[in-house]
Amino acid sequence: MYAALKSIGAYVPKNILTNKDFEKMVDTSDEWIKKRTGIEKRHIADENEATSDLGVKAALKAIERANIEKEEIDAIICATISPDHLCMPSTACLIADKLGIGNVPAFDISAACSGFVYALAMAKSFVESKMFKNVLIIGAEKLSAIVDYTDRTTCVLFGDGAGAAVIGGSDKKDESVLDVKISADGKYQDFLITPGCGSKYPCSQEVLENRLNYIKMKGNETFKLAVKTLTSDVLEIMEKNGLTSEDIDYFIPHQANYRIIEAVRSKMNFPVEKTVLTVAKYGNTSAASIPMAMNDWYESGKLKKGDLMLLDTFGGGLTWGSALVHFAGNPL
Ligand code: UT7
Numbered sequence: 001m002y003a004a005l006k007s008i009g010a011y012v013p014k015n016i017l018t019n020k021d022f023e024k025m026v027d028t029s030d031e032w033i034k035k036r037t038g039i040e041k042r043h044i045a046d047e048n049e050a051t052s053d054l055g056v057k058a059a060l061k062a063i064e065r066a067n068i069e070k071e072e073i074d075a076i077i078c079a080t081i082s083p084d085h086l087c088m089p090s091t092a093c094l095i096a097d098k099l100g101i102g103n104v105p106a107f108d109i110s111a112a113c114s115g116f117v118y119a120l121a122m123a124k125s126f127v128e129s130k131m132f133k134n135v136l137i138i139g140a141e142k143l144s145a146i147v148d149y150t151d152r153t154t155c156v157l158f159g160d161g162a163g164a165a166v167i168g169g170s171d172k173k174d175e176s177v178l179d180v181k182i183s184a185d186g187k188y189q190d191f192l193i194t195p196g197c198g199s200k201y202p203c204s205q206e207v208l209e210n211r212l213n214y215i216k217m218k219g220n221e222t223f224k225l226a227v228k229t230l231t232s233d234v235l236e237i238m239e240k241n242g243l244t245s246e247d248i249d250y251f252i253p254h255q256a257n258y259r260i261i262e263a264v265r266s267k268m269n270f271p272v273e274k275t276v277l278t279v280a281k282y283g284n285t286s287a288a289s290i291p292m293a294m295n296d297w298y299e300s301g302k303l304k305k306g307d308l309m310l311l312d313t314f315g316g317g318l319t320w321g322s323a324l325v326h327f328a329g330n331p332l
Contacts, residue, residue, distance in 0.1 A: 001127070001128060001130065001169050001170075001171065002128065002169070002170050002171065002172070002173055002175075002176030002177070003123065003124040003127035003128050003167050003168075003169065003170075003176060003177045004167065004168055004169065004170035004172075004175050004176050004177060004326070004328035005120075005165050005166075005167055005177055005325050005326075005327060005328055005329070006065075006066040006068075006134075006165075006166045006167065006168045006170075006328050006329060007061075007062045007063075007064075007065035007066035007067075007165060007166045007329045007330075008062060008065070008163065008164070008165050008291060008294050008295045008298050008303075008327075008329060009058045009059065009060070009061025009062035009063075009064075009065055009163070009164050009165075009295060010058050010061070010161065010162060010163040010164070010288075010291060010292045010295035010296070011054050011055075011057035011058040011061070011161065011162045011163075012043050012161050012282070012292070013043045013044060013045040013046065013049060013054065013160050013161065014043070014046075015043060015044045015045070015046065016041050016042070016043055016044070017041065017042050017043075017044050017159075018030075018040070018041045019033045019034065019039070019040060019041070019156070022152075022155070022156050025149060025155070026149070026150065026151075026152035026155060026156075027152055028152045028156055033156050036257075036259070037156070037157060037257045037258060037259070037279070037283075038257065038258020038259065038261075038277075038279045038280055039156065039157065039258075039279055039280060039283045039284075040280045040281065041280075041281055041283070042158065042159025042160075042281075042282060042283030042285075043159050043160055043161055043282060044144045044159065044160050045142045045144060045160040049142070050084040050094075050142060051080055051082050051083060051084055051091050051140045051141060051142045051145075051162075052084050052091050052094035052095050052098060052140070053098075054140045054141070054142060054160065054161060054162035054288075055078055055080075055091060055095045055138045055140030055162045055164065056095050056098040056099060057162065058138060058140065058162035058163050058164040058288075058291070058295075059076075059095060059099060059136055059138055059162075059164040060099070061164070062136065062164035062165055062166050063099075063136065063166060065166075065329060065330070065332075066134070066166035066168065066329075067330065068134060068166065068168070070099055070100065070101055071101070072133070072134050073099075073101055073104060073134050073135075073136045073166070074104050074105075074132045074133055074134055074135070075104055075105045075106070075123075075126060075132045075134075075135045075136070076092045076095060076096050076101065076104060076105070076106040076107075076135075076136045076138070077092060077106075077107060077108075077109060077119040077122060077123065077135065077136070077137050077138070078090065078091045078092035078095055078106075078107075078108045078109075078119075078137075078138045078139075078140060079108070079109050079110075079111060079115025079116050079118060079119045079137070079138065079139045079140075079287035080108055080110075080115065080139070080140050080141055080286075080287055081110060081112050081115070081141065081143075081146070081194070081286055081287065081316065082141045082142045082143055082145055082146050082286075083108055086197065086198075090106065090107050090108040091108050091140065092106035092107050092108050092138070093106045093107075095138060095140075109122070111182075111184070111287075111315065111317060111319045111321075112192065112286060112287070112315030112316030112317055112319055113254050113256065113284070113286045113287060113289060113313055113314060113315025113316065113319075114182065114254075114287075114313045114314065114315045114317070114319035114320055114321045115139055115286070115287030115315075116137065116139035116163065116287050116288070116289075116290045116291050116311075116313070117180065117182060117290065117311055117313045117321035117322070117323050118182050118319070118321060119137040119138075119139070120137060120165075120167065120177065120180050120311075120323055120325070121180040121182050121321070121323075122135075122137075123135035123137050123167035124167065124177045124180055126167075127167055127168065127169050133168060133169060134166055134167070134168045135166070135167045135168075136164060136165075136166055136167075137164065137165050137166075137167060138162060138163070138164040138291075139162065139163050139164075139285075139286075139287035139288040139289070139290065139291050139292075140161075140162035140163075140164075140287065140288055141160060141161065141162070141285050141286045141287055141288045142160045143158040143159065143160055143215070143284075143285065143286060144158070144159075144160050146194055146213070146214055146215055147214060147215055148211050148214035148215065150211070151211075151214070151216075153217065153219055154214075154215050154216070154217050154219075156283075157256070157257075157283055157284050158215070158283055158284050158285070158286070159282050159283035159284065159285050160285065160288075161282055161285040161288045161292050162288050162291075162292070163288050163289075163290070163291020163292040163294065163295055164291060165291060165294075170328060172328075174306055174326055175305065175306055175326050175327075175328040176326055176328070177323065177324075177325045177326075178241060178308075178324040178325065178326065179237055179240065179241055179323065179324045180321065180322075180323040180324075181233065181236065181237045181240075181321055181322050181323070182319070182320075182321035183233070183319070183320050183321060184317045184318065184319045184320070185317075185318055186317065186318075188225065188317075188318040189317070189318075190218065191217065191218045191221055191222045191225070191316070191318055192215070192216075192217050192218075192222060192315065192316035192317075192318070193215075193216050193217075193316065194212075194213065194214065194215050194216070195212040195216065196208075196210070196212025196213045197212070197213045222318075223257065223259075223260060225314075225318070226256065226257075226260050226314045227260055227263045227264060229314055229318075229320050230253065230254075230260070230264045230312050230313075230314055230320065230322075231263075231264050231267050231268065233312065233320055233321070233322045234264065234268055234310065234312050234322055235268075236322075237310075237322045237323070237324060238310070238324075241324055243308075243324070245268050245269045245270055247308060248270065248274065248308055248309075248310045249274065249307040249308045249309065250274055250275075250276055250297060250302075250303065250307060250308075250309045250310070251265065251268070251270040251274055251275045251276065251309075251310050251312070252276045252290055252293050252294055252297070252309050252310065252311050252312070253265075253275070253276075253290075253311075253312045253313070254284075254289050254290060254312065254313040254314055254315065255277070255278050255279040255282060255283075255284060255285070255289045255290075255292075255293055256279070256284045256289070256314070256315075257279065257284075258277070258279050258280070261275065261277065261279065264312065276293045276294070276296070276297050277293075278292060278293045278296050286315065287315075289313075290311055290313060294309065294311075298327075298329065298332070299332065301331075301332070303327050303329075304327065304331070305327060305328060305329065305330065305331070306326055306327065306328075307326065307327045308324065308325070308326050309323075309324075309325045309326075309327060310322065310323070310324055311323040311324075311325060
């Protein structure tokens with residue numbers, strides 16, 4: 001029994017923030033943002049939409065496209081750094097309730113932008129060990145709730161959205177999740193951090209005044225490490241599986257910065273037309289970034305059953321990971 005990615009779905013909130021909008025908010029320009037990041041716009045959730053609302057819409061599509069009833073889902077994992085509530089209940093529990101699914105395990109994982117690939121690793125183990133038959137994995141983020149819109153070094157980068165997939169069983173290796181590799185190194189914990197409102201610096205007037213409840217990033221240091229790690233990670237997983245760049249149908253990297261993607265793509269010799277790029281229209285949506293990109297490719301009709309995708313991600317923690325996944329979904 002192999003684990004297989006049976007479907008993909010996503011939800012993109014309707015409000016849009018353009019680079020021009022940011023020119024009115026902070027000292028920046030459309031030109032700087034495009035040149036340094038490749039981002040042109042990002043989608044922002046409504047005030048009354050929480051992360052679970054975004055996640056549930058992506059999940060409904062993934063369940064429908066997997067041709068299963070929601071009652072057949074027997075575990076739910078939500079990867080997010082912007083949960084509805086700081087401590088409890090988990091966003092996965094809220095999504096389960098909104099879907100009308102009870103009495104199944106539901107929990108969140110915190111691996112920042114690498115969250116979807118971490119969730120995929122867990123789902124693969126659950127399915128292959130026969131503990132669960134169908135695991136719903138979701139990457140959902142309302143980053144606009146934790147972004148400091150007075151800090152030009154971070155606010156222009158992030159957007160909101162959600163993506164979801166159903167991981168089920170298959171007896172076909174050429175339609176399976178071939179391999180997932182996940183890693184972390186806490187020594188880089190201060191590269192990407194939301195310092196306040198946890199147990200170290202509980203929410204207080206001082207924490208809020210110093211804006212410690214928002215995302216802080218050492219952008220340049222993160223950039224350099226991202227290029228190095230993403231490239232070496234991809235090389236390792238391909239080598240372990242006896243594959244070369246030519247065997248990969250689509251490279252689906254985390255969508256943080258066009259320059260990072262381009263550096264890895266060119267080092268690996270992946271053709272441009274095989275590299276999935278959504279950073280221009282969605283910005284960085286952290287754990288939702290890879291499933292949203294995969295969904296775009298699927299909805300555009302490019303992703304076919306059996307296609308081999310290489311996923312590659314990097315984020316706060318620091319965490320990183322890559323995966324070799326044959327798409328096992330049906331055409332739309
Ligand atoms: O998703 C998790 C992983 N995250 C990432 O992988 C993100 C990695 N980092 C990056 O994508 C890039 O480092 C950034 C896009 C965040 C920044 O680009 P950079 O080329 O590394 O710029 P920098 O941080 O070295 O800053 C260059 C200059 C600075 O000004 P000075 O000190 O040279 O005068 C910044 O203050 O650009 C300035 N700057 C801006 N200028 C206009 C920083 N942000 C902005 C801005 N608009 N929004």
